[in-house]
Amino acid sequence: MNRDFYSKLVFELSQPGRKGYKIPDNHLPEVKLPENLRRTSKLELPEVDEPSVVRHYNNMSTNNFGVDSGFYPLGSCTMKYNPKINEEVAAHQAFTSLHPATPDKAVQGALELYYTLQCALSEIGGMAEFTLNPYAGAHGELTGLLVIKAYHNSRGDVKRTKVIVPDSAHGTNPASAAVAGYEIIEVKSRPDGTVDVEDLKPLLDDTVAAVMMTNPNTLGIFEKNIPEIASLVHAAGALLYYDGANLNPMLGMARPGDMGFDVMHINLHKTFSTPHGGGGPGAGPVGVRAGLQQFLPNPRVVKNSDGSFSVVTDEKSLGSISAHLGNFAVEARALTYILSLGKQGLKEAGKLATLNANYVKESLKDVYCLPIEGVCKHEFVFDGLADKSTGVTTLNVAKRLLDHGYHAPTIYFPLLFHESLMIEPTETESLQTLDEFIAVMRDIAREAKETPDVVKNAPLNTPISHPDDTEAALHPIVNYTELTEL
Numbered sequence: 001m002n003r004d005f006y007s008k009l010v011f012e013l014s015q016p017g018r019k020g021y022k023i024p025d026n027h028l029p030e031v032k033l034p035e036n037l038r039r040t041s042k043l044e045l046p047e048v049d050e051p052s053v054v055r056h057y058n059n060m061s062t063n064n065f066g067v068d069s070g071f072y073p074l075g076s077c078t079m080k081y082n083p084k085i086n087e088e089v090a091a092h093q094a095f096t097s098l099h100p101a102t103p104d105k106a107v108q109g110a111l112e113l114y115y116t117l118q119c120a121l122s123e124i125g126g127m128a129e130f131t132l133n134p135y136a137g138a139h140g141e142l143t144g145l146l147v148i149k150a151y152h153n154s155r156g157d158v159k160r161t162k163v164i165v166p167d168s169a170h171g172t173n174p175a176s177a178a179v180a181g182y183e184i185i186e187v188k189s190r191p192d193g194t195v196d197v198e199d200l201k202p203l204l205d206d207t208v209a210a211v212m213m214t215n216p217n218t219l220g221i222f223e224k225n226i227p228e229i230a231s232l233v234h235a236a237g238a239l240l241y242y243d244g245a246n247l248n249p250m251l252g253m254a255r256p257g258d259m260g261f262d263v264m265h266i267n268l269h270k271t272f273s274t275p276h277g278g279g280g281p282g283a284g285p286v287g288v289r290a291g292l293q294q295f296l297p298n299p300r301v302v303k304n305s306d307g308s309f310s311v312v313t314d315e316k317s318l319g320s321i322s323a324h325l326g327n328f329a330v331e332a333r334a335l336t337y338i339l340s341l342g343k344q345g346l347k348e349a350g351k352l353a354t355l356n357a358n359y360v361k362e363s364l365k366d367v368y369c370l371p372i373e374g375v376c377k378h379e380f381v382f383d384g385l386a387d388k389s390t391g392v393t394t395l396n397v398a399k400r401l402l403d404h405g406y407h408a409p410t411i412y413f414p415l416l417f418h419e420s421l422m423i424e425p426t427e428t429e430s431l432q433t434l435d436e437f438i439a440v441m442r443d444i445a446r447e448a449k450e451t452p453d454v455v456k457n458a459p460l461n462t463p464i465s466h467p468d469d470t471e472a473a474l475h476p477i478v479n480y481t482e483l484t485e486l
């Protein structure tokens with residue numbers, strides 16, 4: 001491996017005796033630690049001066065790509081711009097110095113924030129109550145399914161062992177259902193990308209606990225048959241779960257609760273903006289319709305008749321699923337975002353997200369293969385290039401985009417097509433950014449015909465070009481000694 005491509009590790013910058021700090025002179029008598037508490041081996045810390053440390057971490061930070069560096073059309077992830085006012089509020093000392101064990105009466109402001117966000121999400125989702133405790137979308141799914149399980153169990157209805165999931169679902173849906181102890185049954189999509197109601201009907205019986213749906217689904221297509229699906233699911237005694245990762249285009253336009261969903265989660269880090277590359281931080285609040293509140297996880301925040309707030313626990317609850325009240329800083333960002341946009345602003349965001357996706361789709365569909373025609377919501381999926389004779393794959397296109405300074409779209413998901421290329425521009429991109437991206441995508445399509453090897457060998461301008469993804473996933477090198485042995 002050519003280490004020139006990587007920032008050196010801070011350990012490699014170490015020089016004996018070099019320091020980046022000076023401890024004040026000691027005015028106190030020396031205390032000898034008992035023998036059994038002393039180190040037996042040398043503490044191996046890097047010896048570096050302050051400028052080296054600053055340059056080291058600063059340079060590493062520029063090896064990263066984020067929403068603040070450029071266009072990030074990663075389908076399904078809603079990589080919208082995150083307004084900096086959110087960060088200011090989340091970093092406020094009144095919040096960062098909180099301790100979970102502080103008595104309720106000393107943290108009324110924080111509890112009010114939790115309660116206000118809970119109510120805002122309930123209104124946006126059309127639900128009776130939300131818990132903000134889960135840490136991510138997937139964690140929300142698990143929590144929601146455990147709420148559903150607690151509901152069925154409370155009725156003595158214990159033979160419901162299955163959860164139905166569409167073939168277009170995000171991988172977390174079947175995974176969460178499996179972790180919750182359910183057997184997963186797949187329901188097929190129709191050629192237009194929506195769930196096949198005829199395929200669903202025979203699967204519904206008294207062994208089904210829930211049906212999980214995403215709307216708009218992972219193809220960016222609005223599922224129009226939800227009212228019919230909801231009545232079929234309810235007639236079978238099961239509950240309907242809404243994966244709210246794609247809530248962005250629905251903001252202020254339609255509410256899952258009104259469509260007949262019983263339980264839902266929202267990815268605060270997607271729809272309500274928190275920087276979330278590289279696996280965190282996030283929050284996956286779960287909302288339930290009236291009648292299911294008592295099953296939500298402990299603790300809950302309630303408003304008392306005198307206007308104060310309390311943290312309470314409920315015996316019927318499924319128990320606790322996180323440390324205290326969830327990822328508080330993400331909650332603070334989401335409430336700041338919601339209040340600074342307001343009702344009208346949120347509605348505008350949803351509409352623009354839809355408009356931007358349709359604009360990019362329509363501008364590219366003559367050179368990329370659009371398997372499902374029609375209006376999409378906030379995202380859409382191409383099935384590779386329109387011209388299949390070039391041998392250029394979706395992976396090649398994605399890699400070539402890196403040469404132009406873009407984050408690649410989501411590739412090879414959903415699994416319904418062989419060459420899925422899933423694009424989600426979000427509402428925060430300007431017409432200029434979209435036009436530049438469209439021009440580059442068209443250029444790549446032209447290159448695929450004229451000089452296919454350029455696209456196949458891309459990226460040409462990045463520090464790393466073709467890492468072995470499988471090897472990296474199966475045998476990650478996470479250890480300094482292993483790295484230096486390469």
Ligand SMILES: *Cc1c(COP(=O)(O)O)cnc(C)c1O
Pocket residue numbers: 076077136137138139170172173214218243245246267282284
């Ligand atoms: C992102 C996503 C999830 C999972 O959410 P995480 O916060 O990443 O756990 C679930 N479903 C869909 C449709 C998603 O896009």
